[in-house]
Amino acid sequence: MKKLSCRFPMGIHILALIAIQPTLCTGDYLAKQLQTNPVVIRKIIAMLKKAKLVQVRAGVGGASLLKSTDQITLLDIYKAVEVVDHDGELFNIRDESNSSCQITSSLSANICETLNEAQQMMEQYLAQISLQQLLDQSFHSLAQ
Amino acid sequence: MKKLSCRFPMGIHILALIAIQPTLCTGDYLAKQLQTNPVVIRKIIAMLKKAKLVQVRAGVGGASLLKSTDQITLLDIYKAVEVVDHDGELFNIRDESNSSCQITSSLSANICETLNEAQQMMEQYLAQISLQQLLDQSFHSLAQ
DNA sequence: TTAGTTATAACTAAATCGGTTATAACAAAC
DNA sequence: GTTTGTTATAACCGATTTAGTTATAACTAA
Numbered sequence: 001m002k003k004l005s006c007r008f009p010m011g012i013h014i015l016a017l018i019a020i021q022p023t024l025c026t027g028d029y030l031a032k033q034l035q036t037n038p039v040v041i042r043k044i045i046a047m048l049k050k051a052k053l054v055q056v057r058a059g060v061g062g063a064s065l066l067k068s069t070d071q072i073t074l075l076d077i078y079k080a081v082e083v084v085d086h087d088g089e090l091f092n093i094r095d096e097s098n099s100s101c102q103i104t105s106s107l108s109a110n111i112c113e114t115l116n117e118a119q120q121m122m123e124q125y126l127a128q129i130s131l132q133q134l135l136d137q138s139f140h141s142l143a144q
Numbered sequence: 145m146k147k148l149s150c151r152f153p154m155g156i157h158i159l160a161l162i163a164i165q166p167t168l169c170t171g172d173y174l175a176k177q178l179q180t181n182p183v184v185i186r187k188i189i190a191m192l193k194k195a196k197l198v199q200v201r202a203g204v205g206g207a208s209l210l211k212s213t214d215q216i217t218l219l220d221i222y223k224a225v226e227v228v229d230h231d232g233e234l235f236n237i238r239d240e241s242n243s244s245c246q247i248t249s250s251l252s253a254n255i256c257e258t259l260n261e262a263q264q265m266m267e268q269y270l271a272q273i274s275l276q277q278l279l280d281q282s283f284h285s286l287a288q
Numbered sequence: 289t290t291a292g293t294t295a296t297a298a299c300t301a302a303a304t305c306g307g308t309t310a311t312a313a314c315a316a317a318c
Numbered sequence: 319g320t321t322t323g324t325t326a327t328a329a330c331c332g333a334t335t336t337a338g339t340t341a342t343a344a345c346t347a348a
Contacts, residue, residue, distance in 0.1 A: 122211070
């Protein structure tokens, strides 16, 4: 019913623009690009800073990456802005593994294990895509 | 920051219990197993009914599956209870592909494509796991 | 000193969530 | 036909998250 927050795709977009044009990327500029509010941008950037992916030039504006674009994966960004304050589990699984009913207990443990594997499939994919790859793809589609 | 709803793991658990002991599975019984409220159970079952995965004996209680356990995949359940009222996209991607800035436009399109592929990795995995497989695993861990 | 910027707190409106209560309808047993 | 146990569903609640906004303070370079 509910999607994840838009911070993840926005975070990717922000870092990509910073990679291309560091000094140009003020909060206002990025907000115009992403059609949102500068404070929303700065909140996302604050999370990316906490993950040591980016640094910001306070006062004067602009930002720059703290890693090279091929060393930043989409999983890094995902975890920086989407996985906070909890164990990182996407699915909301309640632990019934110590139920007095053995079937429920066993089922619960197996559901938990299986869903976490499903999540890992997604995260493994995100870990394989670097910011550089995304930039390459985008420039390639631009050239056509 | 936010996990998905607990309807998905609960829906799996509910269908598994129905598969094992159809007549026993009243709303009250299932609620005790999952440690929640009968109405919560019935809301989930209502979504599973809409997806034609289960039928319920109104008045007398109990439920039964409308497909065999090896023809119900976790993806079926996921889509029945977690993906409703929107296009099924997990990530909240805003369409910036018609931005006046060509870089932003191209980036947006590629972010969208990449994240949807990440989602597909997860859904493909869910599609490979049947309810029967989950039951087999659970009985196997019980036997040990 | 000024202008442009970042940092951050506080607040809002909207949506979703899990849960609860209440009411009506249903089906089988007696 | 009544009773009993159940399903179906609407209405509501409090908590939480979200994106956005406003306001204030601090920073940096010109």
